[in-house]
Amino acid sequence: MSKSSSVTKAFAAAFVVLTVSAIAGIVTMVILYNTQIATMNPTPRPTFPSTTTGLPPVMRLPKNLVPERYKVFLWPRFYSQIIEEVNVTSANQTWHFSGNTTVYFHCVQGTSSIYLHSQNLDVYGPVVASTDTDEGIRVTRMENHQDQTNFLEIELDYALKTGGNYSLFLAFRGELGYLDGMYSSLYKEGIPAHEDDTDTDRVLIATQMEPTSARKVFPCFDEPDFKAEFEVTIIHRRITTALANGINTDGANIIDDDWKATAFQPTPLMSTYLFAFTVSEFTPTRSSNHRVEINTYARPEATAAGHTKYAADITGRILNYFEGRFEINYPQRKLDQIALPDLISAGMENLGLITYREGALLYEEGVSSLLDKEDIAELIAHELAHQWFGNLVTMKWWNDIWLNEGFASYMTLYAVDAVEPDFKLKDVNILNNLHYAFEADALASSRPLSTSQGDVQTTSQILEMFDIITYYKGAAVLVMLADLVDQPVFDKAIRRYLSDWQYKNTDQNILWEYIQKADDESSGERNIAEVMNSWTKQIGYPVITINTTSGEAFQKHFLFNDSAVSSLSWHVPIRAMRYTTLFRLIWLKPGESAMKGEFVATKGEWILANVNCTGYYRVNYNPENWDRLITQLQKDPRRIPLMNRGQLVDDAFNLARAKLVNVTLALNLTRFIRNETELIPWAATISNLGYFVRMFDRSEVYGPMQMYLRNQVKGLYNSFSNYTANSTVPTDHSSQQIQIKAIDVACSNELPECIEMAQHMYADLMKINSTNNINPNLRSVIYCQAVAHGGKEEWEFAWDLYLRSSDVSEKDRLRRALSCTKKIWLLSRYLDYTLDPELIRMMEVTSSISDVSRNVAGQALAWNFIRAHWNYVGYWNAARLIEAVTGRFSTQFELKELERFAKDYDLGPASSAAYQAIEQTAVNIQWVSENKDVILEWFERETA
Template sequence: MPSKSGLSKAFAAAFVVLTVSVICATVTMVILYQVQMKGINPTPRPTAPNTAEPPPPVLRLPRSLIPDHYDLVLQPQLYTRIIHEVNVTSPNQTLVFNGTSTVHFRCVQKTSSIFMHSRDLEVFGPVLNDTDTKKSMRSKVKVPDEESGFLELELDQNLEVGGNYSLRLDFRGQISQNLDALFLSEYQEKPTEGEDSGTDRCLAATNLQPTDARRLFPCFDEPDMKATFNVKIIHRRDTTALFNTKKTVSNLENEDWKYTCFETTPKMSTYLFAFTVSEFTSEASHTTGKRVTIRTFARPEATEAKHTSYASQITPKILEFYERRFGIDYQLGELDQIALPDLYPAAMENWGLVTYQEGLLLYEEGVSSLLHKEDVAGIIAHELAHQWFGNLVTMKWWNNVWLNEGFATYMSHFAVDAVEPMFRMKETSIMKNLHAAFEEDALASSHPLIPPRDDIHTSDEIIGLFDSISYNKGSLMLRMLADVVGESVFNEGINNYLEKFKFSNTDQNDLWSSIETVRRNQYGLSVEQLMTPWVSQSGFPVVTINTTNGEVFQKQFLYNNTAESRLSWNVPIWVMSYISEPSLVWLEATLETVAKEEFIAKDGEWILANVNSTGYYRVNYNLENWQLLLKVLETNRHLIPLMNRGQLIDDAFNLARAKLIDVTLALNSTLFLRNEREFLPWESAVTNLHYFVLMFDRSEVYGPMQEYLRNQVEGLYNFYRNYTNNSTVPEDHSEQHNQVNAIWMACSNGLPECVEMAKMKFAEWMQPNGTNNIHPNLRSVIYCQAVAAGGKAEWEFAWDQYLSSNVTSEKDQLREALSCTRKTWLLNRYLEYTLDLDKIRLMDVASTIDSIASNPAGQALAWNFIRAHWDYIKEGDTPFLIEGVTSRFSTQFELDELERFAADYDLGSADGAAQRALEQTRVNIEWVKDNKDVVLQWFEAQTAAGNKY
């Protein structure tokens, strides 16, 4: 148990005794039971007349009982202040919680058993009542099946159709130290004058998505089992309890405890249930007319220093934007958001109590990067969009989680654009989402946006759906649909969808019909006909156009171009040329080649398809058209829309990865960058060249590649050089991003003046009594490059600054920079630090290891480390980590090791990521074998004509 938890060895011994006592008590109260899975019929529909069967192998609750309301009393025994005094043998701490739940439900199918969810809970004392007759009924708790999460109560008589019942259960559980269910979070108070370190503080918080409500209280833990909740929380007298709704009363119970009661919630799913108990303070703001009060909670020193101010200012604006946009008011009178020192994932949209990782909600003027405001605004906009998409209207089952996450991702672009138009977030975020989704969806191991309902049963399978497909591809499907039907039709259809299905559950067909109804007299493909192939099939097409004869065809785009696929889509193609405005052309779902007049280039002019990248597909052309497009990029690039300048690079590189075009054509698409100053094309190039770096930074290709990239980025670096040398930044946010790109590309590829600049600015800070004069925007990249160019002194200075900083965004930048050293012994020591919660927080373990793996000096170290410590590491973001650590794999030996890892380890929700990594590694091996020599010759030819360093 980590020392920072404040549990001494003496207390640990006492805790063991207590645990044994609890186990013994449990054994005497319950009868051993195992759910018999063999021979069980599928779950009957709720309206079926026959007696309900136990939950079948599909791991879904029977629909015999429908919950309406819960009355809950919860008491976390946690102390928020830890005693560290001489002669104190046992700190005043405990990680136990207890409670009482009364659930009111209706019977819609006769049954002699009650099935609910319960996991890791001791459940006892059932009291079952028929609320219609006011009579009690006998019931007996069976031992919960930990594998399925089911709790069964045996009854001495049937529950009858149409009857109303209540079930009271007492329960007890453990507060988690793994950031799930009801979990412990720890932090240090700012030290007072004369103290070396601050006082340890603890808080309790929940994170129940997707299937952890059952670890907090016995419940019907499926998204369509919506109910209302009344909650009373008993907590330490010096703490504040927060819940989804506004408190109604808060009184002292005795000298140690007080209780807080809350308003009844709207009808909602169990995964949205949330509460916290802490000593945090808040900053208040309001929507217009003070209709909604918004409170932003954080550590007292953070609110006192106004680190909550930016979030507090923009949240009402974002909330009001959504209210106007959807025509439906936010349903609660209060919205609390809280910056937690520990949380996994980044944020959670609990209705009325949104939780965030501290670094993504707090902003410190003068210390946090100006670009960090985009992160804060973006994540608030995402979580507040969920108050409508997910909370008000919820998917019927987790296979449709994209209706939550895709919508929140899509809508957040508009919200940030409305409240912070200078960020130009819409176009930059769309391109980032597009490229991230394409990367994952180009593998045969990808999954459909809506996998079959019966394929998603377990918690690991559900968690595996929270990926780039559900978030990014989901948002891009909505963008494409809005483009096809028109923004006004789409918006009206969405508003009708929210109004019609509020407080209930939906699937994709409800969405399609809501939009189709608004289209009315439209001809051609219906919304359902258009969208079904896109959401029910994995992957996406590449559309190939021959501009000499107008022939066009589609096929599934896969990095493994030899894989067989018969999939096809109805593809909307906006096409333009030098002499024509964009026009919409449909490519029907057919595998046969067709000819379209709109794709014939007249008088030798170029054709550009997928204008502004509104469609979710790649475009390939005949060689002549590719050459014309690349020529116009070099000579008159402004004729190509900005988003397409970035997308042409991305398409070319990825078509080359799939062996659909020659790799030299892709590399030629970067030649125009010498004179390009816009962010999107450079960002696309940096992203795609990163694959070349991963494949070749351990080979002889890397030297000529670096020299070429130095030459290409020199003009961009010099464009921002005065800003950089004087630690200032441009006003335009996209230029601020591009300044960071310029420094990164120049320094990482050895441009001497860039490396010297980074070393000098960091050295000035390292001086005795030195101050950090590096602009906050530039700290991340300059810290990294200075640590990379330095040695032990630079690394340990950065480490000391990390430990002493109380600004989360600054700590995050330093934590990432520490992974940039080229000293393998330092990287190995840093990996060991991730096992110590006093040094690296659990939520930061995966991203820290991933950062080390991104360093060529640390990749092998990280790969060995995660295998040696998998049982600890698997508590974090393992899908993300596996994909990162294996991203360089391109040899048969590495493939063999990865295959053993996938076969021998319990990967849980990371199994899908491991399968994608295996497929990508096989693709990498073939691609490097086929392209290494050609790539080396291309870079050598380019550098032969350029300047040498």
């Protein structure tokens, strides 16, 4: 944190010149910098910021001042090319920046104090003036509070007047961060950018502001409802290109032999977390669009090789889809996208400048898999959906971040389905969203989708909101809401909501008002707020139990922990069918049960509820109805809707985990899978048996379980044998995915012909100068299984390929394969490599350790490793890391270790994840003790 600052009038006057004459000020800054640099050593790479302790009494900015416009000058002092000297790395490099900002604001309530945010900045030179009278106002004190508020407090000689308009000028210096704020990214350029370049090491500058890092780049009102325009000028090396949210005004102004300045037009009103810029030597690929200039930037070699073509092609089509669906044009005439070597998330939706992790955006023919296209399309659709949900209409505070992320996840379902119908992803992703949310939301330590603002104050608390509940439960309840009011009614309400609240901030109550109005117009009889608040303001979800003999249905809070007491209930819309006949929509209200006779099954027919899985609830039945459903699945599964075939498996297994049905019922349900050829039922079965694997792969249950899975998957594996043997894939995307799952399950469960196939393909690859003839779709699973069933030679070959590969998707596949070995000493070596950012990039540390932890041979290693190196490995995505590493915990010893870990370590935004892991571990311990013998007996009987 910077200390309180004061400067002489001479310094203040000098920086006022910057606001009057941009170019003159820039030249002055360059001269000053060149003078300083001659007398100082380059700034070393910054260390990790320390964590402050103690909560201040007030965490939110006062609302007496409203920013309207920022004028920002930023000067990152870096070289885009690393020059190395003997025994000295980055000899010419610096890691700091400087700049100034003028914020123009309106006073809605008189005050003699200005509060805004500043973190890790050296701020100086405050100048306050009335823009109504041009009168200066003397600053008497300036202090940067050394607590979690990050408040920059400026005291004035006299009070600002209500209704007055003012400006505040501040100059500042700072150091580059680590994947947040303004940060550097080092990479190697395979093709020199310039003919006289001999060194391929490169550096670029990028930003990541969400949620609270804009204050690390310039002093600002860093809360989402302080929307303003941003007019930015970037000073940068002449060989680089600067991109920002706005449109480049007139090219770049040359300052001297080294520097130039690029100015950008003011942005539309937006929140500070969307502020973004990059400085790099990257080159663009232009997309065709009738109105918006779309450019996708990447390393020059990737652009030249056409690796941005798929992203460039699909972006315009998705943008057109959203403009048509929402009937609101994207709010700017340009949209830049950039594929960055380092980004903490897969993508960030900054207005006008969307940043992506390059491995998530680039597609290389013959190297990237066909399924990579699905991931690219989904990611771009998610970030483009944010241009409306989040950027155009923004939540008032982070407690309602689901209005951003839940809507983006929901809209992705439809956008990809519209522009790439062959992918057939909508139903798969609806179920994926549902199952991810169900898993996290079945714990008593879960949280509501929408919490009170008072519960989300600190940066750590804000970061905790970016979780499974926000993304996946948010999307799932929107699927349910759209089904409840009918899709056309929902879409009409959303169009009005976006139109009326563009460039403003909302909360979920405003959303309910728009849904209510549209529902009323279509003769709806529901209280939307009452219905939906039961899903968003409460934790968890219900299990609906239907008795098909009496016809009665009732609800109960579904929890894995059967000792937890809950009286929560919901407004539940039930869509059900009797054999082939759909019921009318039936409401199950809090405290009520369905009328007798409503769900009666006659003549041996079965009843199925939550048809097509639009409801956010699980369903249990009386034993007779379960038996009929199981019989139907074994006899003719296609009489049951495809999505429900997957959901029946998921419900049965999770009901068994919650001890609401016998575990043998869930296992009996899997018998039909032997003859199933569709992806959704297989994906649900593999996922749920994965819990059994995690609980029992260190016990005697595992042998018979492997034999059963081997028998079940053999037919599916053989159905793809001709494709696999020739290293080819089916044309249908769904079949491509199930082919991969079949290979994974077959090899993991020791099907001899599968292991032989994987080893043979990998052995061919290992031959000297051998061409990689493994189909890109199959490489991930082949690499993993070959390394798993190999030794040192196979592992080190994969490691060497990883180091030599320049394709990010290929590196990701190899990085995952390295975690598949059963050799503990190799896994230990791999974990040590994650501590060296030259070997494993920082953004990949979490996923690399998580991959090791999912390997039974590496779980204990990973657990010990993260505790020994928490200050490094827990810096980013700590919640995800804890969830992965504790996934197998099922003993009292592991529970005690986990409780000690949660108590002794500074977990920050991962605290909630740790307590959820403690609860889940306690549930696992009880479940294993009660079910192990029954499960062992079942698998032994099935494989006898």
